[in-house]
Amino acid sequence: MSSEPPPGSGQQPPDDDPFRKQPPPAEGSGSPYNAPPPYGGSGGGDPYGGGPADPLAGMPPLAPSGRRTLARIIDMIMVAVVVWLITWGVGVSEYNVDSDDMQYGKSLAQSALAAVLYIAYDTIMISRSGQTLGKKWLGMRVANLDNGSTPSTQTTLIRSAVLWIPFAFCCACIWTAVSGGWSYFDKPYKQGLHDKAAKTVVVSTT
DSSP, rough: OOOOTTTTOOOOOTTOOOOOOOOSSSSSSGGGSSSSOOOOOOOOOOOOOOOOOOOOSSSSOOOOOHHHHHHHHHHHHHHHHHHHHHHHTTOOOOSSSSSSSHHHHHHHHHHHHHHHHHHHHHHHHHHHOOOHHHHHHTTEEEEEEOOOOOOOOOHHHHHHHHHHHHIIIIIHHHHHHHHHHGGGGGGGTTHHHHHHHHTTTEOOOO
């Protein structure tokens, strides 16, 4: 029987990944992995085609959506400050020219810079530890849905791009509210739209 992870994990998680989901040991060992799946999961089927087993079994509980929102706001503020400092330093501002064409060009440059920085920040931080600073401070992390491991760079890049490209170029806070706010209503995995694209979940670390 193959030991490869189900499709969608991006890569085989390293054996020393401390967050990799552990298989339940033999019955009666007293391990917390013998507990029922979180959020009432009963093995009713994986919408991603992973079979009848509950992919959340053996993983920490899902992070509350409200805490996720607060962590996202913290991350947005920190990156926005960096974007503002860079654009101010090089003279790329939306409000300092009279020509409409020049104003549009500089606004587009600022949006492109914001998209690059937001995507880079999320991708680098999450692919290393599953956590941005906001998530780390509030006790949560991003995990692959199928095996609980830290997402690969490729998986995290997909997740970040879905979240930040619309934000930077057209929809701003509306898209962030829709994509992130999806987790308030999504069942059973509390995924935002960016989580669905990358097949990830956000779980508590505390």
